[in-house]
Amino acid sequence: xxxxxxxxxxxxxxxxxxxxxxxxxxxxxxxxxxxxxxxxxxxxxxxxxxxxxxxxxxxxxxxxxxxxxxxxxxxxxxxxxxxxxxxxxxxxxxxxxxxxxxxxxxxxxxxxxxxxxxxxxxxxxxxxxxxxxxxxxxxxxxxxxxxxxxxxxxxxxxxxxxxxxxxxxxxxxxxxxxxxxxxxxxxxxxxxxxxxxxxxxxxxxxxxxxxxxxxxxxxxxxxxxxxxxxxxxxxxxxxxxxxxx
Amino acid sequence: xxxxxxxxxxxxxxxxxxxxxxxxxxxxxxxxxxxxxxxxxxxxxxxxxxxxxxxxxxxxxxxxxxxxxxxxxxxxxxxxxxxxxxxxxxxxxxxxxxxxxxxxxxxxxxxxxxxxxxxxxxxxxxxxxxxxxxxxxxxxxxxxxxxxxxxxxxxxxxxxxxxxxxxxxxxxxxxxxxxxxxxxxxxxxxxxxxxxxxxxxxxxxxxxxxxxxxxxxxxxxxxxxx
Numbered sequence: 161x162x163x164x165x166x167x168x169x170x171x172x173x174x175x176x177x178x179x180x181x182x183x184x185x186x187x188x189x190x191x192x193x194x195x196x197x198x199x200x201x202x203x204x205x206x207x208x209x210x211x212x213x214x215x216x217x218x219x220x221x222x223x224x225x226x227x228x229x230x231x232x233x234x235x236x237x238x239x240x241x242x243x244x245x246x247x248x249x250x251x252x253x254x255x256x257x258x259x260x261x262x263x264x265x266x267x268x269x270x271x272x273x274x275x276x277x278x279x280x281x282x283x284x285x286x287x288x289x290x291x292x293x294x295x296x297x298x299x300x301x302x303x304x305x306x307x308x309x310x311x312x313x314x315x316x317x318x319x320x321x322x323x324x325x326x327x328x329x330x331x332x333x334x335x336x337x338x339x340x341x342x343x344x345x346x347x348x349x350x351x352x353x354x355x356x357x358x359x360x361x362x363x364x365x366x367x368x369x370x371x372x373x374x375x376x377x378x379x380x381x382x383x384x385x386x387x388x389x390x391x392x393x394x395x396x397x398x399x400x401x402x403x404x405x
Numbered sequence: 406x407x408x409x410x411x412x413x414x415x416x417x418x419x420x421x422x423x424x425x426x427x428x429x430x431x432x433x434x435x436x437x438x439x440x441x442x443x444x445x446x447x448x449x450x451x452x453x454x455x456x457x458x459x460x461x462x463x464x465x466x467x468x469x470x471x472x473x474x475x476x477x478x479x480x481x482x483x484x485x486x487x488x489x490x491x492x493x494x495x496x497x498x499x500x501x502x503x504x505x506x507x508x509x510x511x512x513x514x515x516x517x518x519x520x521x522x523x524x525x526x527x528x529x530x531x532x533x534x535x536x537x538x539x540x541x542x543x544x545x546x547x548x549x550x551x552x553x554x555x556x557x558x559x560x561x562x563x564x565x566x567x568x569x570x571x572x573x574x575x576x577x578x579x580x581x582x583x584x585x586x587x588x589x590x591x592x593x594x595x596x597x598x599x600x601x602x603x604x605x606x607x608x609x610x611x612x613x614x615x616x617x618x619x620x621x622x623x624x625x626x627x628x629x630x631x
Contacts, residue, residue, distance in 0.1 A: 309450025
């Protein structure tokens with residue numbers, strides 16, 4: 161069966177990218193005054209606002225752990241964020257799951273043992289979505305945590321990967337994600353070469369997965385450079401000595 | 406030379422332990438945003454964790470039979486034991502105190518509380534406090550000299566300013582906190598203070614200097630300033 165529109169023509173994807181090219185990416189750190197740390201990421205047509213709070217006193221108190229800080233993670237899509245109707249705001253079933261996997265990422269990367277009996281709150285609010293928002297959200301949250309001065313083993317980042325019309329591609333947009341055969345969000349730590357988040361939708365061979373991890377780590381390097389620049393601009397940027405900071 | 410450091414970067418090829426770092430595979434990595442000078446790593450941000458013998462400024466949060474709970478601008482609470490106290494406090498009272506002991510979950514036992522009356526409190530990042538104090542108190546002394554204010558710096562990031570040109574002192578402190586990592590801080594703050602006085606049409610030496618303070622004010626200072 162021939163599809164009406166092809167997603168890949170002459171080795172180029174629908175938006176003109178090559179197979180491993182990422183969409184335009186920019187991050188701004190410190191966008192919220194009342195959060196301890198924050199970041200706004202714009203990745204293609206994705207826009208995610210991340211905020212980090214803490215370490216602070218645990219509420220309710222019985223949830224506290226005397227050995228380490230607990231991490232709360234919230235992911236939510238704004239009602240106006242997507243092409244489809246999302247109904248009312250706040251996390252739905254899908255968002256709660258993403259919050260949970262993001263929490264596991266940060267439990268493995270934040271040095272929680274330095275802050276017993278405290279909690280660290282991370283919030284990721286998707287303002288505009290176009291595929292790969294969980295990866296964009298966690299990448300932004302990682303910048304927000306660094307901006308908050310919360311000790312971590314590494315700045316984490318990632319890309320989404322997938323197979324579209326038989327070809328492996330990086331950083332899928334919404335149509336590639338929906339029409340493609342498989343997609344894999346990946347979050348990694350480049351320092352330790354650890355994979356912190358790996359989810360899969362669709363079937364992939366072993367060889368394809370191995371190739372995807374390669375592409376993922378390569379993409380993460382580009383993402384990390386943007387993260388570092390965003391944090392550096394916060395302190396050494398063109399506006400560093402402005403009156404309103 | 407100084408470098409901007411993000412979490413996860415290698416700082417030293419051998420294990421060293423200090424705030425804002427962790428050791429893995431016999432290497433030292435950074436764990437927070439920091440600036441690396443020749444052989445020193447200074448964090449740019451971070452919450453205050455209580456350390457024994459630090460002077461802190463706290464706010465009475467709750468009264469209990471056993472004493473008081475005190476907000477010390479930290480994830481952890483301070484407590485004043487009623488055994489050590491001769492006076493009582495109202496909730497909301499601002500006090501300066503010394504940390505006598507810190508337990509295994511970082512809760513601090515405070516002693517020598519002194520009530521702070523009047524004046525202003527300004528909060529800055531606790532990691533910037535060394536720059537507000539300056540080498541051998543030089544920065545605080547300069548601020549006091551130019552503004553005529555009395556300044557008491559709590560290690561937990563709260564600074565108490567009373568009397569003199571307090572508004573200018575607060576502006577200068579915020580400037581220090583914001584620009585602590587940029588080279589030539591002392592000169593810039595000095596220029597800022599002089600500029601502000603020039604704008605106001607006064608000369609700093611004539612209007613301020615601690616020595617021109619009335620004697621009684623100085624006495625009060627000695628009482629309230631630990």
